[in-house]
Amino acid sequence: MNEAEILERIRAIFKENFAIEPERVTPDAHLFEDLDLDSIDAVDLAIKLQEMTGRRIKPEEFKSVRTVGDVIGAVESLLAAQG
Template identity: 30%
Template sequence: MSKDEIFNKIADIIADRFEVDRDKITLDLNFKTDLDADSIDFVEFILELEDTFGAEISDDAAENLNTVGEAVDYIASNSAKK
């Protein structure tokens, strides 16, 4: 799966879960500051990424995922559905 495909799936999840205009989602979008996601929102989002991409995201790795671009890179490197 290409990084563009991963980005599009993540952007769709964000648009749906956080009710954000799909066109405003970029690689630089920050989960905590731009989405105002609390810890529960973020954990649920991480779980959805794991389900969607078949990737195991450890708690330590999740703590370091701050932007959409970082999530795309992580999924590209760790996805079971390549």
């Protein structure tokens, strides 16, 4: 799965779970300031990413995630760990 495919999957997650329009979900978008997620939403997002990748996300890995680009990086590292 490449970066563009990951972004598309993330956009779908945001639309389905948080009613956020896909065009707002850009790599530079800040999860909390731009997309108005709260800490509970962040937990929900982590769960959806676990379902998407089939890998468990360690809380300490997800604490540094602030932007959609960070989410893409986290997914890439989870997928790389599978290989």
